Amino acid sequence: MTGRALVIVDHQAGVVGQGQLGLVAQARAVRETVEALLFGAPSAEAVELLGRCGVSTVHLASSEALNVPVAQPRVEVLIDLLRREEFDVVLLENSSLVADVAAAAAVRLDAGVNWDLAALEMRDGSLVGTRMAVQDTVVVEVGWSGLPALAVFRAGQLGPVPPAEPLVPTTRDVDVELSPSASAVRVIRGADSALAMTGLDTADIIVSGGRGLGGPENIALLEDLADVLGGVVGVSMPVVDKGWYPYSHQVGQTGRTVRPKLYIACGISGAMQHRVGMSRSGTIVAINTDPRAPVFGFCDFGVVGDLTEVVPRLAALLRADVRA
Ligand SMILES: Cc1cc2nc3c(=O)[nH]c(=O)nc-3n(C[C@H](O)[C@H](O)[C@H](O)COP(=O)(O)OP(=O)(O)OC[C@H]3O[C@@H](n4cnc5c(N)ncnc54)[C@H](O)[C@@H]3O)c2cc1C
Structure with missing residues (x-):
């Protein structure tokens, strides 16, 4: 198995959700190297936890514009990283914010995106995703025709990460000059906070x-x-x-x-x-x-x-x- 997978992690005060850690296990099943893009204030706790799950490098994206749940600055950071470095799979856990990020990234990179996934695997050298359809009564297998493959998992679907060989991740600061419109957004009221x-x-x-x-x-x-x-x-x-x-x-x-x-x-x-x-x-x-x-x-x-x-x-x- 070769290749690099990137897991998107939006942590809240150092707490990385179980679903986001579950993405790491999915990534390990399909790519040799698993890295993470961490949005939010740099957190040693989050980096250590990701390392324990098998993440080798954590890209730290922290800026005031990323402290609020807005898609555009995240899209710009993600696009910049994907254009500079070769990741062939990007894994995300769905939310209203992630849906916006994944859709915008797919358009700007001309990449394929599959939603609502429950699992990923390699079969005959190809990436295969599993998702439920028709009101969750049918299991469907999906593929990607281009790279990077954007894989958006259903929220709450993934469980705890099976043990991995613990790593001490290398951390890299992601330095992106955001466009004026990306940094201009101010959140007045957050309905999602409920x-x-x-x-x-x-x-x-x-x-x-x-x-x-x-x-x-x-x-x-x-x-x-x-x-x-x-x-x-x-x-x-x-x-x-x-x-x-x-x-x-x-x-x-x-x-x-x-x-x-x-x-x-x-x-x-x-x-x-x-x-x-x-x-x-x-x-x-x-x-x-x-x-x-x-x-x-x-x-x-x-x-x-x-x-x-x-x-x-x-x-x-x-x-x-x-x-x-
Ligand atoms: C596209 C779509 C999406 C949907 N999404 C969701 C969803 O996200 N979540 C969801 O929940 N539903 C969803 N539904 C609705 C779903 O189909 C059911 O109608 C709904 O889950 C039924 O809710 P219920 O069990 O509370 O009510 P009911 O089916 O009416 O059941 C009530 C139960 O309470 C019992 N009962 C009555 N009185 C008492 C009592 N005093 N003590 C103990 N038991 C009692 C009855 O015996 C009965 O079994 C969706 C439907 C559609 C079409």
């Missing part, structure tokens, strides 16, 4: 509620159980549509893809569009009044019962246990 604040992407425990909640007043039951377990609240789409809880907490095909250690689905039927967002959770517990609900077909533990009775009792038992 998404980051939920903690859904990194939560070990998620207590999720669906239409079976019956009304917004019962969200407090989920919040209480999440509180005692040290988890966060997720919801299904109808709960958002009815205005009971913000979209930033929606799990599923058009919400977040999550993979906590424990997912408790309360009053959620288990429709395919919800399932695709949480099926990779470690242990799934379902609480539902209908014994024929589809969720009982794929959960690990099921309780047939009314969530307004089961959830508070569970919270009270756990609280008593914590105190004992």
Whole structure:
């Protein structure tokens, strides 16, 4: 195996997300050398972590214009690096920001981009990506006809990185003179910050509620159980549509893809569009009044019962246990 892969990492205060580390493992599977482009203030912690996962060189791109979630300065830095150095695969984890960066880079480099990937592999000397299609009911294989190949992975899809031979990465400052328009953008209000604040992407425990909640007043039951377990609240789409809880907490095909250690689905039927967002959770517990609900077909533990009775009792038992 030869070639160089570049993993794009946008760290927040030194914290590199699990999905971005997962990109490193994907890159290792298809290229001999894996390097990273790190956006944000230089962070020794992030560089060390990337080295432990097998990254040999970290390109540090830090400038005031990169401290805000805006695509254009990132595009200019990435294009400049790709024009100067020969990377044949670029891996990114999707977000609204990354979608803009990948699309602009593909146009300006005349490169191919594939979205929503779950995995990458080499087959007969060619790069092959796997993605789900038709509302996640069909697995599709995709390829690239030109280089560099831009590979955008579905957010929340990738798990922890399998151990690699730890490296001490070389760091290189990326010195790019940004165009006036790239450095002129000022962010007045960040709607995406609500998404980051939920903690859904990194939560070990998620207590999720669906239409079976019956009304917004019962969200407090989920919040209480999440509180005692040290988890966060997720919801299904109808709960958002009815205005009971913000979209930033929606799990599923058009919400977040999550993979906590424990997912408790309360009053959620288990429709395919919800399932695709949480099926990779470690242990799934379902609480539902209908014994024929589809969720009982794929959960690990099921309780047939009314969530307004089961959830508070569970919270009270756990609280008593914590105190004992
Ligand atoms: C393109 C597209 C994208 C979509 N994206 C998403 C998405 O991102 N996320 C998502 O969640 N959905 C999504 N959906 C909607 C999805 O198809 C389902 O309609 C939705 O997931 C159902 O939500 P639910 O389980 O809360 O509601 P329901 O299917 O109505 O299920 C409610 C469940 O609550 C149970 N129940 C009722 N009362 C109680 C009680 N007191 N205690 C316990 N259980 C009770 C019922 O038995 C039932 O099983 C999408 C649909 C489409 C077409």
